Amino acid sequence: MRRAVAPLLAVTVALVLADSAVVTLALPDILQELDASVSQVAWVLICFNLVLGLGAVPTARALVRVSPRIPSAVGIAVFAGASAWCAVAGSIDVLIVARCLQALGGALALVGCLELMVAEWGERRGVAAWVTAGVVGTATGPVAGGLLTQAISWEAIFVVQVPFAVLAVPAALAVRAAPDRAPDRHRPEVRSNLTLALLSAALTAALFLLVLLLVEGWRRSPATAAITVSVVPLAALAARPLARLLRPSPQVEVAVGCFLVAGGLAGLAIPPSAHLAWTIAPQALVGLGLGLTVDRLTAQAMDMRLPRVRHAGWTIAARHVGVVVGLAILTPVFTADLRDAQVPAQEAITALVIDAALQPQDKVDLARGLGDELSEQQGRVPDLHRAFTRLDLDPQDRRVADALERDLDSQLERAATHAFRDSFLIGAALALAALLTAVVPRRRRTS
Amino acid sequence: MSTWLRTAGLPASALALVGAALAVQLANGGGSFESLRTADPCVERTVTARADGIEGLTESLVLLGVDGAACRLDTSREAFVLELGQGGERTDAEIDALREGLRDAVRRMDREGSLPPASDLVDEALDTADLNGFLEAAIRALPDRVIDSALKTDDVLLRAIDELDLRDLLDDLESQDELNAQLEAAITQAVKDSLAARLRDLI
Numbered sequence: 001m002r003r004a005v006a007p008l009l010a011v012t013v014a015l016v017l018a019d020s021a022v023v024t025l026a027l028p029d030i031l032q033e034l035d036a037s038v039s040q041v042a043w044v045l046i047c048f049n050l051v052l053g054l055g056a057v058p059t060a061r062a063l064v065r066v067s068p069r070i071p072s073a074v075g076i077a078v079f080a081g082a083s084a085w086c087a088v089a090g091s092i093d094v095l096i097v098a099r100c101l102q103a104l105g106g107a108l109a110l111v112g113c114l115e116l117m118v119a120e121w122g123e124r125r126g127v128a129a130w131v132t133a134g135v136v137g138t139a140t141g142p143v144a145g146g147l148l149t150q151a152i153s154w155e156a157i158f159v160v161q162v163p164f165a166v167l168a169v170p171a172a173l174a175v176r177a178a179p180d181r182a183p184d185r186h187r188p189e190v191r192s193n194l195t196l197a198l199l200s201a202a203l204t205a206a207l208f209l210l211v212l213l214l215v216e217g218w219r220r221s222p223a224t225a226a227i228t229v230s231v232v233p234l235a236a237l238a239a240r241p242l243a244r245l246l247r248p249s250p251q252v253e254v255a256v257g258c259f260l261v262a263g264g265l266a267g268l269a270i271p272p273s274a275h276l277a278w279t280i281a282p283q284a285l286v287g288l289g290l291g292l293t294v295d296r297l298t299a300q301a302m303d304m305r306l307p308r309v310r311h312a313g314w315t316i317a318a319r320h321v322g323v324v325v326g327l328a329i330l331t332p333v334f335t336a337d338l339r340d341a342q343v344p345a346q347e348a349i350t351a352l353v354i355d356a357a358l359q360p361q362d363k364v365d366l367a368r369g370l371g372d373e374l375s376e377q378q379g380r381v382p383d384l385h386r387a388f389t390r391l392d393l394d395p396q397d398r399r400v401a402d403a404l405e406r407d408l409d410s411q412l413e414r415a416a417t418h419a420f421r422d423s424f425l426i427g428a429a430l431a432l433a434a435l436l437t438a439v440v441p442r443r444r445r446t447s
Numbered sequence: 448m449s450t451w452l453r454t455a456g457l458p459a460s461a462l463a464l465v466g467a468a469l470a471v472q473l474a475n476g477g478g479s480f481e482s483l484r485t486a487d488p489c490v491e492r493t494v495t496a497r498a499d500g501i502e503g504l505t506e507s508l509v510l511l512g513v514d515g516a517a518c519r520l521d522t523s524r525e526a527f528v529l530e531l532g533q534g535g536e537r538t539d540a541e542i543d544a545l546r547e548g549l550r551d552a553v554r555r556m557d558r559e560g561s562l563p564p565a566s567d568l569v570d571e572a573l574d575t576a577d578l579n580g581f582l583e584a585a586i587r588a589l590p591d592r593v594i595d596s597a598l599k600t601d602d603v604l605l606r607a608i609d610e611l612d613l614r615d616l617l618d619d620l621e622s623q624d625e626l627n628a629q630l631e632a633a634i635t636q637a638v639k640d641s642l643a644a645r646l647r648d649l650i
Contacts, residue, residue, distance in 0.1 A: 246456040256461045263465030270469075270477035278477075281468040288464075341482070347525035348483035354513075354528065357497050360506045361623070371532060411482055418481040 006120040008164070008171040009113045010129050012076055014137030015161050016106035018144060020049055020323060021204075024211045025146035025222045026154035033154070036092035038335065045208070046327050047096050051103035052110075053320030060111045060313025068115035068309075073172040075108025080165035087158035107316070110134075112172065114312045119177035127302060130312070131295045138319075139233035139290060142207050146226025185306050191437060192301035193318035195254065198434035199293055200322030202261050205330055205427025206232065206286045209420055210268060210279065212334075216381050217416030218274045219409075228276050231283040232290065239291025250296055251438065257292030258435035260285045262428040269424035274413035289431070294319075326430065330423045337419040338381075345415035346374065349384075349408050356404045358397055366391060366401070370408075381416050384408055488517035488524045491555070500571045504563065505630075508552045508604070515548030516541070531617060542613050549608045557601040565598035566591035575631065598641055606637035 023030070023044055031041045063071055082102035089095035118126030148156040207229065214225035243253055267282030298315045305311040353367055369387030377383065388405045472478075486492065494510040496503040517527040520540065530541070556562045573583050610633040619625035 242460075243457070246460070247453055248457040249453070252454065252457060256457045259458075260461050260465065263461070263468065267465075267468045267472055267477075270472050270480075272472055272475035272477040272480055274480075278472065278475075281471070285465060285468060343526075344482040344484075346529060347485050347523060350525040350528055351483060351485060354510065354524070357495070360496075360498055360502060364620075367532065414480055415482045 005171040005174050006117055006126075006129070008168045009072075009117050009120070009175075010133040011164055012079075012109055012168040013113050013117075013130055013133040014140075015164060016052075016079060016110050017134045017137035018141035019102065019106065019161075020052070020138060020141060020320065021045070021207050022141040022145035022157055023154070024142045024208050025215060025225055026149040026157055027212075028215055029149055029154045029222075030092070030095070034089075034092040034095065039331075040092045040096075042327065042331055043096050044092070044099055046324055048099045048103045048106075049320040049323040049327070051100045052107050053317050053322075053324060055104055055107040056111065056316035056320070057310070057313040059107045060310045060316075063108075063111050063115070063309050064307050068112040068119075068177050069173060069175060071108055072112025072116055073169050075105045075110075075112055076165050076168045076172055078102075078105025079109050080162050080169070081105070083158045083161040083165065087155040087162075109168075110316055111309050111313055115177050115309055116172055116175040118308070119175050127299070127308070131298045134298065135236065135290070135295045136233070138203075138294065139236050139287070140230075142211055143226045143230045143233065146211065146222040146229070150221055150223030150226065186304075186311070188311060188314040189301040189303075189305065192297045193314050195258070195434045195437045196294070196297045196301065196315060197318040197322035197325065198430050198437060199258060199261065199297070200319045201326030201329065202258075202265060202427045202431035202434060203286070203290060203294075204323050204326030205265055205424055205430070206261070206268070206283070208327065209330060209334065209423050209427065210283070213268075213416065213420045214276075214279075217420065218276075218413050219381070219383065220276070224276070228279060229283065231280050232287040235284040235287025236291035239288045242288070243292060250300060253292050254296055254300075254438045255435055257289040257296070258431050258438055260289030260292065262289075262431035262435065264289060265424050265428035265431060269421045269428070271417060274410070274417060293434075326427070329430075330426060333426060334420055334423040337422055338416070341415040341419040345411055348411040348415070352404060352407050352411065357400050358393075358404070362391060362393060362397060362401075366404075381412055384412070485523035485525050488514040488522075488527075501568055504568070507556065507561070508549060511552035511555060512545065512549035515551040516544040517548075519544040519547060534618075537614055537617055545613055546608060546611075550605060553601050553604045553608065562600045562604075564591070564595045565600050565603065566594040568600070569594055572634070575627070576635070597645055598638065602644075603634070603637045603641050606640050607633045610636050610640075 027041050027044065030036065030044060031038065079102055082098050082105055085098040086095055086102060089098050114127070114130045117130050120126065121129060145157050148154075148160065211225050211229055214220045214228060215222060220228070239257075248256065264282040264285030264287075267285065268279060271278040271282075301315045301318070302308060302311045349370065350367075353363055353370070356363060356366075358366070366387060369390050370384060373382050373384055373387050384405065388401055391401060393401055469477075492514065494507055496506040496510070498506050513528060514524050517524040520527060522530075527541075531537070553562070569586065573586060576583070578586075607630075611629065616626065616629055619629065
């Protein structure tokens, strides 16, 4: 039992940080089931990151003065309870409130678990495990969320977290950890935290926008999208051996990581088609970049700084405020671009229907059906299949209609892909801004 | 490990990876994966009608006519069709442009020799016309040569286009029966006017 304590705490850290993006693939289902608007659904993501980002530093300050055992257990219990509440939320408002509570418990659990893991494994191993658990959670969140949504339902995302968190409560209580009474000697490490914030904003573009493009734009199932975006965590795993092989300085490692994320996002902005294979190389670049930067920057921001828990709080704040900034910048851009894409998409569809080798009356019927679908599915990339199923055609015309349907779907995919382009490029610019903050020479201190 | 490799190894690898990924994407059409661009309606395009007979002729005329109208209105064919499909009040400019577009279409098809002679359309027109049996049999008995010399397809079509109340016609797009009734009335009147004009010319 004793051996399971620290791993359970590490799992809790991964769970809390996975929650930052775990619902991304479930957003379309939540939107439908809870009868919510797109902006309300975006708040399911934003509120968690905002509360976690703003709550981490005050929580860490408070935790400096007391033993982390009880606050950690309380934080994990609140996180577990709020997760269960999320699963049974009957309206979008309740879900948003439950997510805020989940983030509050999560903030307490995160900083508390750091102290408990250090108490269990020692300074070096404890901090390394805490940082790694965070990276794993962040990278695998969307994958796990997508698979659970497809296999069971979006509620399952929250239900599966409850038993792990419940088990972690006694684990937290079992650790004898003294309060970290180190004097408040060090200022927050601004450069690493700023780079971390900008990079988190860029990674939001990679994870959030990519899953939206796959599910909403290219109409792939959440499971397919989840498997596709698993390239990111897999590539992140490969980053460490690569760094060990070439042994660059930490600064070079971070700068290269930022450059890889920027390159990957630029690649995602210009896929040659809607084939999933075209996302693999750019995602691998993003994953490598993530693996080279996030844990390194987190470690740099905490390195030799006391009290440790407060600096850990700053890293959490930087990451999650970065996510919120990323969402705040990108959401209006891509929603406006999606709106602007409607006219060229409708015109392309009209051109193909007018020129289709169908009987005139069938074209009129099809146009009427497509018009109905477009009005019914306002605000989303429409599914045009129903308009085609309603047509009464002979076998030869059915083949023509099937080819036309494929062409129309392709036009929708083209329009959606084009609509996401600027957002991915803005994400790339954010990663380049992170690169700049990482490579600007430090000012020499004059004595 | 050399200092150079430590300093430049990872950046060089990253540059190569990013450069290769972007080059492959761009070489395969990355950056141009976007919606079909609408064609310039003022540039003549070839249209193919799927239907035969009068319906096929109407389809060709409408496809060419919409192009002509869009060209006159300085918009795309697709934007014009979507605008018409939305219903609501049609402007005089839209109606005039559509009428002129249809007239241009008749003239173009006549110039290209793709208008069928009137005799090719008579049987089909009689099938749907509400005439008494004797008159219908008499017309069917006329030799094609006589029909073609009495009725010129382009003349009948131009007259029918002038005769049509396009505003009403567009409002009745939802009802096939109303649409057919309007077209039949316009064509019947156009045939009468064309025959009267021929007689006047002969006299």
